[in-house]
Amino acid sequence: xxxxxxxxxxxxxxxxxxxxxxxxxxxxxxxxxxxxxxxxxxxxxxxxxxxxxxxxxxxxxxxxxxxxxxxxxxxxxxxxxxxxxxxxxxxxxxxxxxxxxxxxxxxxxxxxxxxxxxxxxxxxxxxxxxxxxxxxxxxxxxxxxxxxxxxxxxxxxxxxxxxxxxxxxxxxxxxxxxxxxxxxxxxxxxxxxxxxxxxxxxxxxxxxxxxxxxxxxxxxxxxxxxxxxxxxxxxxxxxxxxxxxxxxxxxxxxxxxxxxxxxxxxxxxxxxxxxxxxxxxxxxxxxxxxxxxxxxxxxxxxxxxxxxxxxxxxxxxxxxxxxxxxxxxxxxxxxxxxxxxxxxxxxxxxxxxxxxxxxxxxxxxxxxxxxxxxx
Amino acid sequence: xxxxxxxxxxxxxxxxxxxxxxxxxxxxxxxxxxxxxxxxxxxxxxxxxxxxxxxxxxxxxxxxxxxxxxxxxxxxxxxxxxxxxxxxxxxxxxxxxxxxxxxxxxxxxxxxxxxxxxxxxxxxxxxxxxxxxxxxxxxxxxxxxxxxxxxxxxxxxxxxxxxxxxxxxxxxxxxxxxxxxxxxxxxxxxxxxxxxxxxxxxxxxxxxxxxxxxxxxxxxxxxxxxxxxxxxxxxxxxxxxxxxxxxxxxxxxxxxxxxxxxxxxxxxxxxxxxxxxxxxxxxxxxxxxxxxxxxxxxxxxxxxxxxxxxxxxxxxxxxxxxxxxxxxxxxxxxxxxxxxxxxxxxxxxxxxxxxxxxxxxxxxxxxxxxxxxxxxxxxxxxxxxxxxxxxxxxxxxxxxxxxxxxxxxxxxxxxxxxxxxxxxxxxxxxxxxxxxxxxxxxxxxxxxxxxxxxxxxxxxxxxxxxxxxx
Numbered sequence: 001x002x003x004x005x006x007x008x009x010x011x012x013x014x015x016x017x018x019x020x021x022x023x024x025x026x027x028x029x030x031x032x033x034x035x036x037x038x039x040x041x042x043x044x045x046x047x048x049x050x051x052x053x054x055x056x057x058x059x060x061x062x063x064x065x066x067x068x069x070x071x072x073x074x075x076x077x078x079x080x081x082x083x084x085x086x087x088x089x090x091x092x093x094x095x096x097x098x099x100x101x102x103x104x105x106x107x108x109x110x111x112x113x114x115x116x117x118x119x120x121x122x123x124x125x126x127x128x129x130x131x132x133x134x135x136x137x138x139x140x141x142x143x144x145x146x147x148x149x150x151x152x153x154x155x156x157x158x159x160x161x162x163x164x165x166x167x168x169x170x171x172x173x174x175x176x177x178x179x180x181x182x183x184x185x186x187x188x189x190x191x192x193x194x195x196x197x198x199x200x201x202x203x204x205x206x207x208x209x210x211x212x213x214x215x216x217x218x219x220x221x222x223x224x225x226x227x228x229x230x231x232x233x234x235x236x237x238x239x240x241x242x243x244x245x246x247x248x249x250x251x252x253x254x255x256x257x258x259x260x261x262x263x264x265x266x267x268x269x270x271x272x273x274x275x276x277x278x279x280x281x282x283x284x285x286x287x288x289x290x291x292x293x294x295x296x297x298x299x300x301x302x303x304x305x306x307x308x309x310x311x312x313x314x315x316x317x318x319x320x321x322x323x324x325x326x327x328x329x330x331x332x333x334x335x336x337x338x339x340x341x342x343x344x345x346x347x348x349x350x351x352x353x354x355x356x357x358x359x360x361x362x363x364x365x366x367x368x369x370x371x372x373x374x375x
Numbered sequence: 376x377x378x379x380x381x382x383x384x385x386x387x388x389x390x391x392x393x394x395x396x397x398x399x400x401x402x403x404x405x406x407x408x409x410x411x412x413x414x415x416x417x418x419x420x421x422x423x424x425x426x427x428x429x430x431x432x433x434x435x436x437x438x439x440x441x442x443x444x445x446x447x448x449x450x451x452x453x454x455x456x457x458x459x460x461x462x463x464x465x466x467x468x469x470x471x472x473x474x475x476x477x478x479x480x481x482x483x484x485x486x487x488x489x490x491x492x493x494x495x496x497x498x499x500x501x502x503x504x505x506x507x508x509x510x511x512x513x514x515x516x517x518x519x520x521x522x523x524x525x526x527x528x529x530x531x532x533x534x535x536x537x538x539x540x541x542x543x544x545x546x547x548x549x550x551x552x553x554x555x556x557x558x559x560x561x562x563x564x565x566x567x568x569x570x571x572x573x574x575x576x577x578x579x580x581x582x583x584x585x586x587x588x589x590x591x592x593x594x595x596x597x598x599x600x601x602x603x604x605x606x607x608x609x610x611x612x613x614x615x616x617x618x619x620x621x622x623x624x625x626x627x628x629x630x631x632x633x634x635x636x637x638x639x640x641x642x643x644x645x646x647x648x649x650x651x652x653x654x655x656x657x658x659x660x661x662x663x664x665x666x667x668x669x670x671x672x673x674x675x676x677x678x679x680x681x682x683x684x685x686x687x688x689x690x691x692x693x694x695x696x697x698x699x700x701x702x703x704x705x706x707x708x709x710x711x712x713x714x715x716x717x718x719x720x721x722x723x724x725x726x727x728x729x730x731x732x733x734x735x736x737x738x739x740x741x742x743x744x745x746x747x748x749x750x751x752x753x754x755x756x757x758x759x760x761x762x763x764x765x766x767x768x769x770x771x772x773x774x775x776x777x778x779x780x781x782x783x784x785x786x787x788x789x790x791x792x793x794x795x796x797x798x799x800x801x802x803x804x805x806x807x808x809x810x811x812x813x814x815x816x817x818x819x820x821x822x823x824x825x826x827x828x829x830x831x832x833x834x835x836x837x838x839x840x841x842x843x844x845x
Contacts, residue, residue: 037507071507074541074562094508095543095564099605100639100664111540112562112604173639194639194664215731217664217687224662258764259731261687289786290731290762292687314762314786314818344786344818344842345762368818368842372782 035069035092036062038077045075047108047117052081062089072114072138076107079116082123087130087164093137097171098194106225107175108143115139121154124161124182131166138172145176148226148234153198158182165209169193175221179203183211186253190214196221198240201262204284205250205274211286213255218246218262233264241297241320242266250274253306255286261294264320268293271302271310273335281306282335291345292316299327299347303361304334315345315369317355324351328366330359337362346370408435410444410468413486413496420502423479423511429498431486432469442468447489450474454482454503456514462489477514479505508542510535512551519549521581521590526555536563546587546611550580556593561603561637567610571644572671575702580648581616588612597631597655601640608633609643618649621699621709626675631655638664638686646671648698654679662686663728673698675715678737681759682725682749694736695721707739716772716793717741724780725749730761736769743768743790746780746815748808756781758811763788766820774800774822775815777837779807782814792824799826803834813837821845 036058039045043054055070055077062068067088074095085091093114101107107115118125118140126135146153156178160169165187173194174180180197181190186209193216195201201218204211220237223230233241244265249255251274262268268291273282285308292315293299299317302310317327327347330338339362347355347369356366410433417429433444450459456477463470476482481500488494510532513519517528529544529551536542541562548569559565567587573580580588591598591613599608613632619625629651633642637660647653653674656665663686670693672678678695681688697715700707708716719740724730726749737743743766749757758779766788768774774790777783790800800822803813814837822830822844831841 039507073508074539095541095562095605096566096607096609096641096643097605098639098641098666100637102604102638102660102662105604113541192666215666215689215691217689219664219686259689259691259733261729261731263687290733290764292729292731292762294729314764314784316762316784344816345784346782346816368816368840370782370784370814370816370840372814 035071037071037073039073043077045073045077047076047078049078050080051077052079055079055083056081059083059085059089063087067132072116074111074114076111076115076117080119082120082125082127084127084129085133085135088132090134090136091126091138092135095137097137097139097173098192099139099173100194101175101221101224103224103230104227107139107141113139113173115141118142118156118159119144121156124158126160128160128162128164128167130164133164134168134170135160135172136168136170140172140174140177142176146236148222148236150236152239153178153236158203162188175225183207186210190216193217194219194221198236198244200248201246203248203250204252204255205276206279207252207284210254210256211252213257213260215259216261218265220264237264240265241323245270246293248272249284249286251279251282252284252286255284257286257288258290260288260290261292262296264295266296267298267301268296268317269300271300271305271338273304285309288312288315290314294318295320297323297325298329300340301329301331302338302340303331304336305338305340305362306336307339309339309341311341311343313343313345315342316347318348319351322350324349326351326353326357327355328364329353329357330362330364332361334361339363341365341367342369343367344369346372348372407443408439408441410434410441410446410494411436412494413448415484415486415496415498417484417498417501419499420504421476422506423477423503423514425506426473426475428471428473429484430469430471431465433465433494440468444468446491446494448486449489451485451487452476452482454478456516457482457484458513459484476501476503477511479503508536508539509545510542511545511547513547517551519547519551521550521552521584523552524554525551526553529553530555530557533557533559533563533565546589548584548587550584550588550590552590554592556596556598556600558600558602559606559608562605563603564607564609565599565611566608569610571610571612571646572669573612573646574671575646575648575698577701577704579702580612580614586612586646588614590614590616591629591632592617594629597634599633601633601635601637604637605639606637607641607643608645609641611645613645613647613650615649619711621703621705621711624710625714626651626711628676635665636660638662641666642670643667644669646698648673648702650674652677652680656681656688657683658686659683663688668692670694671696671698675711675719677723678721680723680725681727681730682751683754684727687729687731688727690730690732690735692734695740696738712739715740716796720745721768723747724759726754726757727759727761730759730763732761732763733765735763735766737767737771739770739793741771742773742776743771744775746775746777746783746813748779748811752808756810757808772796772798773802776802776804777813777815778804779811780813780815781811782816784816784818786819788817788820790822792826794824797824797826799828799832800830801839802828802832803837803839805836807836816840817844818842819844
């Protein structure tokens with residue numbers, strides 16, 4: 001009798017302990033990411049001390065323990081070097097992104113997000129070099145870049161170079177980059193990015209597998225940073241209108257793009273051969289939906305595609321007022337003739353060459369696109 | 376030697392008093408030991424707010440485990456905000472328990488026998504390390520018991536995160552009762568500790584903790600205002616415990632649950648039940664660029680309203696349902712659903728310069744979308760433009776009412792009529808301000824059910840472009 005009572009008592013204890021465990025077990029994770037804090041390795045985040053070595057040590061420590069997150073506080077980490085992120089290591093901000101700068105908020109001066117200040121001019125700032133390497137929830141800012149009153153930007157290498165499959169760049173903001181993201185591998189995801197890059201937003205090549213881009217916004221963040229109430233266009237916007245391209249697509253074997261938006265570039269997308277002529281083919285194919293290219297000279301310039309071609313649905317393409325050349329222009333000169341289908345959406349001119357001029361090569365099919373002139 | 380003898384004697388005596396009945400016949404039973412203290416072993420270091428386990432062992436004076444210890448252990452900590460187990464017993468002299476400490480410092484956990492306070496013990500020092508920019512509301516005194524007013528504690532947590540330059544204000548899986556409202560400043564993210572969104576089938580989140588839950592009772596102003604660059608709300612369940620039941624004919628009007636006033640703000644992976652109006656995106660400070668994703672919205676009147684948005688806004692994976700029925704376990708349609716069918720609108724679009732909307736689902740509303748001029752006519756234009764795909768609007772009187780719109784292009788749009796109530800899948804009306812006569816393109820999709828005016832009646836104004844509609 002007594003032993004039975006004891007057993008029951010023990011069982012109740014066990015149940016009680018389990019209930020506590022269940023109640024508490026929902027609370028084990030916090031915030032956007034947790035892991036190796038760069039501050040544990042001496043990073044100051046004060047906007048002036050060079051945190052390059054501390055960040056490199058944090059990356060090494062995370063890699064040595066088999067991978068993990070390297071966490072940046074809401075602070076400004078000034079750097080002079082570059083970083084290689086190995087297998088299983090993710091650089092992430094402590095709070096969820098993407099971030100923004102509003103009118104007249106300079107992230108080089110004011111802390112608004114987990115921020116990396118980039119000054120290295122010699123190599124890509126971050127190289128994702130191993131499966132599972134990633135970058136999330138960060139703000140990249142180039143404090144030494146030309147002001148929006150300059151006539152041309154300073155040239156920097158890509159902010160992020162992706163050289164391995166299974167990598168990801170997500171929920172981040174870049175301001176004053178020259179080129180932002182170079183994807184040189186298949187099976188890469190880029191999502192929820194606000195991109196302020198003067199020359200090239202995203203470049204894709206050597207992707208012998210699928211690449212996904214979604215919810216990408218290419219904007220003129222440099223105006224917001226430098227000017228309290230930015231009167232668009234600033235001087236540097238003119239350079240971007242004559243040079244900037246939001247997305248350059250070389251060799252990719254199935255690209256998926258949706259929710260791709262830009263404001264004010266020379267071209268929205270350039271579909272063309274890889275400069276690396278050892279590839280066969282040198283060009284790509286894919287599908288795009290819900291694409292809004294606003295204020296461009298050219299929406300899409302296509303001079304090469306793999307035989308599957310590129311299919312766009314629900315595409316909006318708007319000209320840069322009097323400077324608009326064509327919504328879609330098919331050019332000769334590629335290794336394979338470009339195949340492009342535009343199915344649904346609208347274009348708003350005027351276009352000097354016409355919205356959809358006769359292809360110089362390949363085939364352009366336009367279906368159910370509404371011609372729309374803004375009031 | 377003397378003490379040892381005495382100890383043996385006492386322990387034997389105690390066991391006899393305890394009446395360990397049943398005897399085991401001829402066996403020789405060694406004299407059982409008596410517990411004099413506890414050992415409490417815990418990790419040397421652990422992050423704040425994160426569950427760990429510690430072990431309590433009842434020991435005799437020689438530090439041998441007392442397997443027969445049958446007392447009850449009470450837990451305390453040097454951390455005033457610790458989460459500790461309830462009074463518990465041990466099994467065969469020891470047990471492992473979960474706990475979480477919330478205040479970053481060297482802390483200990485103490486165990487004491489409830490009947491005999493001299494049987495006690497303290498853990499090694501536990502170095503409670505701060506999580507990177509994470510601010511648990513418990514560390515500022517929030518109870519999360521569903522009754523205590525946690526408004527001040529949560530506001531203090533927000534203030535602390537803001538003072539640190541930004542960070543996450545973390546809500547556990549608990550019910551935080553509130554009477555006030557919150558302003559979330561730049562760089563502060565109010566987030567749940569587990570990933571949302573959440574759901575309420577047959578579960579009342581006002582009574583049962585199933586998610587990081589904010590119980591909203593304030594009727595005066597918007598519950599949360601995202602009031603700085605990058606301010607966000609993620610992974611939270613919002614519930615209005617004082618809202619009417621589904622048997623009522625009219626809901627109680629509340630202000631919006633969330634107002635987003637700045638660029639770079641975001642509302643993600645969250646659920647609202649019994650709201651009146653849920654989300655008002657008004658990027659009045661700066662250009663816009665607001666992200667809305669992965670939401671389950673149970674709002675009677677307006678799910679999402681967008682205005683003063685001079686840039687792009689992304690809205691995707693948003694479901695507007697009748698969660699009030701679900702949480703009461705009631706069968707659709709309940710009386711309150713009739714009010715919603717005559718009044719509720721999932722999405723109201725005023726001035727937006729570039730909306731991207733996809734994976735948008737609506738069940739049982741008066742209208743899925745209302746495209747119309749902003750009430751603020753000082754804007755030029757006061758209407759909107761955008762793109763959308765994979766939109767499913769079910770059981771409505773109107774799928775889309777367009778009074779004013781620069782141009783919207785939708786693809787893969789499905790609209791289904793509420794039985795006996797369907798008016799039109801898409802109706803273009805007159806009455807827009809200058810330059811805002813509605814332009815609407817629908818390419819691909821279907822209009823199902825019976826529509827009093829026809830699925831796509833002749834536009835009163837503007838242009839309706841239809842292609843590939845079933």
